[in-house]
Amino acid sequence: MNFTCNRFTPVSTRRELLRVSAAGFGGLALAALLADETAADDQSKIRNSQSAISSPLAPHPGHFAAKAKRVIFLFMHGGPSQVDTFDFKPLLERDHGKPLPFAKPRVVSAPTGNLLKSPFSFRQFGRSGVWVSELFPHVASVADDLCFIHSMHGSNSRHGGALLELHTGSDTFVRPSMGSWITYGLGTENQDLPGYVTICPTLTHGGVNNWSSAFLPAVYQGTPLGNASVASDQARIPFIDNRETPSEVQRAELDLLRSINQEQLNRAGPDQALEGRIQSFELAFRLQATAPQLQDIGGESQATHKLYGLDDPTTRNFGRQCLMARRFAERGVRFVQVTHSYKWDQHGNLKNDHTKNALEVDRPIAGLIQDLKVRGLLQDTLVLWAGEFGRTPTAQGDDGRDHNPHGFTIWLAGGGVKPGFRLGATDDYGYYAIENKVHFHDLHATLLHLLGLDHTRLTYRHAGRDFRLTDVHGEVVREILA
């Protein structure tokens, strides 16, 4: 039951940083203004105590020691089926074709029939003995690094609502996304790159709202690289390319611009916004230089290319996304999202399409985990694998499953979570989470906790109210903390 006070008081006062020039991906000295404007804001108190802080994006510590410094979120858009991937249900196989022996939810998106066994075989892997289906042989090979939550549940059975719930905590209102909250809470480590990057995000099911900063300052919004309809090797930061203007011409333009702007500032007198604007062009120019270097993976070894599946047309696109995620993470970007877009929605053709989907992501994901581990990044990088919901163990048609937000599996790996661990359970058939249930709000609280942030204290005053990622909900899932 959703007892959310998910009331987004949409009365926008001016944003706290209205007068502030958050000069882009880096910035200038604004600590005093920030403290002034957001005196009630717990986060600002922390910042206030950091005299060296110079930008809303400058890295700053959280509320307590963090286990993870950054997040890579592998988003499986569409809703992968838990009972065909990581939630092994022998009784589902046994009772195939029988009716579900208990009630289906009051609200469903479509009627489903009787129980449908998984077309995929499961076996146990690793020292942890976790059951993984044949869909994910490579991920299974790193199962001892993963921390499964089998008892996820959400409140919305439609893609749009569920995506927003997963990304922002609210399925009804436009709220800041979790990446925005995290960047707001911690800043970012590389001032020449955005703090929050989303690679090939979906434009549907809430689209931009899934990576927007809503009422948080714009500097915390996700920077999209391309979108789901763009091949990952074509995905770029908006307006980063200028194929027409040679760089020396552009440099000359910027030099002239700087002197013009500086003169205007001199005429105008002290003005934070005008100062910030001058800085923002320099930052943009630097970013323009660093981003293509970052996206040029030519320097990566053959072995790395192979590890991520770049040698295979099936895995190349997603593999490149994963490799980009590692490169961003390596350079200190705080939150990187990688989207495998809207493919996992198998109302029909479950066997073929889940097979195809898993083929596209299995090797790249396992490659990413291994690579992070080898580079020593996994210990302070939190990897999250999740869809917006799972699927029903009951059949839609004879080869499909409907949406199921009532019980599904996600996994985490790396910074601060128990490796080779499994939490929670669904019922005998995998329909409802019944043991150690974890709601999206709890997941959000836990992510923040791992990053050293107390979800009840990470607040932002907007329209006269202190907002949180978790609204009035959320409990840290302590069982999975390493």
Next chain:
Amino acid sequence: MPPDENRNARRSTQGVLAGLVRWLIHLPPLAAAEPQASTTMPEPARLEFFEKQVRPLLIARCHECHGPQQQKGGLRLDSLAATLAGGDSGPAVVPGKPDESPLIDAVRYGQVFQMPPKGKLPDADVAALVAWVRLGAPWPKGESGTALVERHDAVQGGPTFTDDERAFWAFQPPTNPPSPLIKNSAWPKNSLDVFILAGLEARSLSPVPSADKRTLIRRATYDLIGLPPTPDEIEAFLADDMPDAFGRVVDRLLNSPHYGQRWGRHWLDVARYADSNGLDENLAYVNAYRYRDYVVSAFNRDLPYNQFVIEQLAGDLLPPDADEAVRQERLVATGFLTLGAKMLAEDDPVKMEMDIIDEQIDTIGTTFMGLTLGCARCHDHKFDPIPTADYYSLAGIFKSTKTMDNFSVVAVWHERPLAAPKQVAAAEAHWDHVARKKSEVDDHMKGANDAIVAEIRRNASKYLLAAALMDAGQFALEALMPTPTPDLPAGGPPTGAIVIEAENFNRGQASKLFDGYGAGIGVIASFGPEASFAEYDVELPADGLYQIELRYAAADSRPCGLLIDGQWLKPDAAKERTGTWNPDTQTWYAEALVTLSAGKHTLRLERREPFPHLDRLALVPRQLPDGLDSEMFGIQESDAVNGRLNRAVVDEWIRYLARTKHEPASAFYAWRIWQEAYGPSPTVKPGKVKPATVKFDTVQSDAEFSPVVALVLREPKPISAAELAERYGQSFLAAENAWKELKQSPAGSKADKLGDPALEALRQVLGDPQGPFALPAQPEVYYAAATRAELSRLRDELTSLEQSAPPPLPLAMSVEDRTVTDVRVHIRGNHLTQGEQVPRRFPRIIAGDKQPPLRPSTSGRLELAEWLVQPDHPLTSRVMVNRVWRGHFGEGLVRTPDNFGRLGERPSHPELLDWLARWFVEQGWSLKSLHRLIMNSATYQMGTEYRADAAAADPDNRLFWRKDRWRLEAEAIRDAILATSGRLEPGVGGSLLKASPRQYVASTNSVDITQYDSFRRSLYLPVIRSALYDVFQAFDFAEPSVANGGRTSTTVAPQALFMMNSPIVTAESRHLAAKLLAEVPADDAARVGMLFARALGRPPSAAELSRALEFIGRMEVNAAWNALEPAERRLRAWQSFCRVVISSSEFIYVD
């Protein structure tokens, strides 16, 4: 609950009950379950049970959220009194009545609550709680006085307001403040200035000097019309020495049609205007633009604001106006209520309706009153005196308003035709006619379909037998033709088979492929959307039964119609997927059995879309097994009526029996056992074939098996498959009749199943949409010829009716009243837990406790609107003058323009706010008058000069000691670039959204269909929620999902990237360069002057000019462009300079 768990539950419950009995063993004999009795029980035993079994449980599992620290849902469970008082949804426990106690329902994981949320309690614990409640909820007496949680009681109609709440400034009508005393009486130009000056003087500050004329005209022009002044306009103003020169500039601008485009856009921010619903399934609001045009027009003709408010909330309810155009315009105005962000794919229709109403209430509160009414949906507003009951009073008004046509997935919002009533009536009559014709078609088909189903039911026994015989005789249509592999084995077709290469058709329009998909084998295929067919003439040597087979490859299913001699054999032949389109997966599939006479026949394949890749066709002679009549397999026209079995139905029976083969609960279990024992022959009797290997004689007694077993095997037992099949047939008939009878009886009309389990099981099979009695796919091919002819006649009529439809009427997103209803308070916003019904009325903190009841005949929207614009309404006028003030100064007198409540900011100049509010109302709510007043003030005309002392005393310029510099908004930046380059198309009105009604925008494949390449003003670019135009996004466009009167202005690096690299800046700077080169002959200095005049509204200084010329000269000869023609180099050099000017801070900031 899974069955195993059920059994455990029973066991553990028994365990607990046993324990309970042990506790009660010393008690006098009584019925422990009776609450009256329990009160007579000795205290100690009950308390002991509570202490040992219940209290530890409450502490361990409940108190974390419902105890001293937290009281989620307003509930705490650490005292009896608190438990009995309960939380927001009422008492947690009804002593003695576990089934009525929400606590018990919650731990049982009922519909409303599931507690604890992290996982269900063990059954033993649940049982303990049940037993405890049944015992009357014993609890030690001394503890019952624990303080209850203090909370509002929403159910009782909300709290009475405290004096403090009533006295809050924003709920008092605007006062009539006296003009304050000032020292510098020379400065003010009007009354407004006196208030501002008084504030400054009180802090010993003085206003900075007035801005120069260039600054003023640039400021006023951007402010009122969102465009730069033209060089001519600037020159004219500079030359005008009359004292009212600026006043006339203001008037000129107010009379410009661009004024409505600029200020209408400000209003669209608070009306959360967008051209799609956003949030999830994102559909085009193709008619939203009419509301936008209405707003622009309302501003341009200075529609009084009170009328503007009324039309948007209740334009449809205003008394009829003689002018039809006015009526339509008022319908359009109510689009305000409809065009909010909506989740159209919400599975819970009740929630969707309440969410949409919530969005309306919330927007109205914010937009007109600066109140966050939406906060009161779940609980009394935490900060403002808005009780939940008042929220649901408003909800009643909007529940009585039709905003949506339905709440299904994907839901349909309401639209109303914009046409004279007569025209609407004519269109409706036509569509009624179409609908009637449609239902005629449907009825006709239903009759024919019912006949098919009735036939299946009538012949159930025959189908059963035929299915068994066909299946056993391997007549389940398995292909007999070999599927060759690369090393094709010997074998070849069966004797007598006729094999045809697909490409050798006699008539047809399919493409023949001999390489690629047809490499080495030759296939037919088809491309594009055209219909395809292929016909083959076949000469059969003998009468007989033939199996028709097709060999093809297909990566997607492409079913084709299969016909013989013009008669349908099968509607979905060749529908399998082989995996690829290539020869390597070419496979034979059997498609049909048919009895044919010797001689000529024509085989035809057809499909409206592309064919699969067909390699070959074959006709293979077959022998029917004993017991089957070859007549059964004639050509399938009208089998249902001719008494032949329908081959498609037989196939369905075969598939169904195979699918349910291993289910003991299947109704056909007895049939399967028989088949295993005796085979399919209809005449074989039991006893002749190893009966020991089957459990035929034992199955009846095992309760695990379907009750149908006992029914069909009842004495005297059937002695042949035919007899058993007959039994089944009769039993199905009996089930059908019993159901009919039951539904006709008064007692049974609401029954959902038959009492007799065997008959009920059979009824389930009868009704199973995937079962053997289901209508076969594409049933039309089985209709009788006459039925088909009639159907096609009806369809032709329908088509011609549809084609003669009048052109579609223009539609507006609009609302209308519907059944008027009051709403119950939804406790904690949850529609599953409803409290008291509340009357439709207005927020009591303003409208008072005693309000005349709203008329029961209308929703109350008109009354609400009229109440809002009462002259002494404390908020409506204040909120609007504050919005206008903010539009001119960048900040409001109240700096939270959308929140005048306790958490909003207090006005910096309360007297001025009140004075302006009253003045505004007295001027007939005229916005243009308000603009004039403000812009002709000394306050507005101050410069932006920086002063250290004033900045130190008032860093935020709350006292208005200077005019704040402001950065152009997203739309104004784009418009200014286009205006400067000379390519802006300034026209008014219309839509640029290239979408059909309700089309998906930013659809599931993530391709944004919206195009933004237009030279129209930015106001007209589509606003697609959740996929906002990237230029808008880069420059702080107002989030279009919520009312927002306070746009921000950030400075971030992506904005710099936009200036440096965006296609629009690149293209327009090039266009501007070309224009300067072409239109300003010869003189580069004149060109620079013209550029400065157009872009910055001023001439360049000498230093600026010489630096510009130096830069352009240097760029022209830069090495990177050596390969280019001189003219192109020159153009690019100018383009570079134009880009620098457009990128300059001076260009996008207004002093």
